Amino acid sequence: MASFRYRCTDCGRTYGRDEVRYLCPACGPAYHPGMPLVGVLEAVFDYDGIRAAFDRERPDWSLFCAVEPEFHPPLLVGSTPLARAGRLGSELGLDRLWVKNDGLNPSGSLKDRASFLVAAEARRLGIDLIVAASTGNAASALAAVCASSGQQALIFVPQTAPKAKLVQMVLYGARVVPVKGTYDDAFRLSLEYTDQRGGLNRNTAYHPLTIEGKKTAALEIWAQLGFQAPDAVVVSVGDGVILGGVHKGFVDLQRAGLIERLPRLIGVQAESSDAIHRYVQTGLYSDAANPVTRADSISVTCPSNAHGARRAVLESAGATLTVTDLEILEAQARLAARTGIFTEPAGATALAGLEKLQAGPGRLDPQARVVILATGHGLKDVEAPLSRISIPPAIEPVLEAVPR
Numbered sequence: 001m002a003s004f005r006y007r008c009t010d011c012g013r014t015y016g017r018d019e020v021r022y023l024c025p026a027c028g029p030a031y032h033p034g035m036p037l038v039g040v041l042e043a044v045f046d047y048d049g050i051r052a053a054f055d056r057e058r059p060d061w062s063l064f065c066a067v068e069p070e071f072h073p074p075l076l077v078g079s080t081p082l083a084r085a086g087r088l089g090s091e092l093g094l095d096r097l098w099v100k101n102d103g104l105n106p107s108g109s110l111k112d113r114a115s116f117l118v119a120a121e122a123r124r125l126g127i128d129l130i131v132a133a134s135t136g137n138a139a140s141a142l143a144a145v146c147a148s149s150g151q152q153a154l155i156f157v158p159q160t161a162p163k164a165k166l167v168q169m170v171l172y173g174a175r176v177v178p179v180k181g182t183y184d185d186a187f188r189l190s191l192e193y194t195d196q197r198g199g200l201n202r203n204t205a206y207h208p209l210t211i212e213g214k215k216t217a218a219l220e221i222w223a224q225l226g227f228q229a230p231d232a233v234v235v236s237v238g239d240g241v242i243l244g245g246v247h248k249g250f251v252d253l254q255r256a257g258l259i260e261r262l263p264r265l266i267g268v269q270a271e272s273s274d275a276i277h278r279y280v281q282t283g284l285y286s287d288a289a290n291p292v293t294r295a296d297s298i299s300v301t302c303p304s305n306a307h308g309a310r311r312a313v314l315e316s317a318g319a320t321l322t323v324t325d326l327e328i329l330e331a332q333a334r335l336a337a338r339t340g341i342f343t344e345p346a347g348a349t350a351l352a353g354l355e356k357l358q359a360g361p362g363r364l365d366p367q368a369r370v371v372i373l374a375t376g377h378g379l380k381d382v383e384a385p386l387s388r389i390s391i392p393p394a395i396e397p398v399l400e401a402v403p404r
């Protein structure tokens, strides 16, 4: 493991790893639930040390990891496939398109990466209880990781979370508390719980290691492309932490001198859940008033990492755009039919955005190396695609009844 310090992304103050736990002590007090987080901490590593020690022949990923391997839970997380998507790419005018299939993580989403690292940190600190608010995936992820490590997961979810995700959490043995309210309500309640009753809070971006966990997707993409950064990564955006995490991964590689320039980050939001998109466009933040979308994983009124996501888009010369639910569900079907990858609506939101981008003046160069991040498995929410497909009726079990 390389050594690191935390640095506040707002004021720039730095802290030793055990001097702080969540937000910057100087900026964090200005935060209250219902606004984007301020004082989010980032881990700043000894990049000269990484540069000297990293060997492409035998990559030691622990150099980029903020928690020592001895504390890691036994569940194997990450190392998901990067699939070449030739047919889809040619339809989009892109010769080099890949899909990073993070639905193949153990609980079926990229969130396993964040839960894994926070659970490791809890073990290092000797804390047994981990508390999270989630639209569903982060909670399933935490429940799965805790099941493997024997830790306790306490989870606040909106009562509207898809059934498959609730089933996962309960089966993994987590204590699940459905909340009559939104994700934002669950977020606030979980903060009150850890403030007053204890446990380690895994809320996304609130605990800085959620971003560190998610950055591993970027490190893997770099390695899977032959230790080269792509030109663009397309990511669906809810609270902006996956976007921020992917950006942090490439920033780490750049600071360590392992890549020259950052890939452009294309962030895609559902039309109704567009707070980050509008923030990037105008520089002024306001909540998404009514973030109702079939892509439940990215339905957020007040994105916790709005500031970090905006910085990631600007620093990478990226872009944001929004798509409708119909475009999302059509993209989900197209991705499945062209690549064999069944991703949930939130994962397909990235493809819907890329399709929209390629149809307009901002289209990417045909030779650009482009990666779509498919963030969660389609089986997590089969109700969503069922709204636009029909299952054929059953026939008598005789050959004559089979349509020719």
Ligand SMILES: [Zn+2]
Pocket: 008, 009, 010, 011, 012, 013, 024, 025, 026, 027, 028, 039
């Ligand atoms: Zn600060």
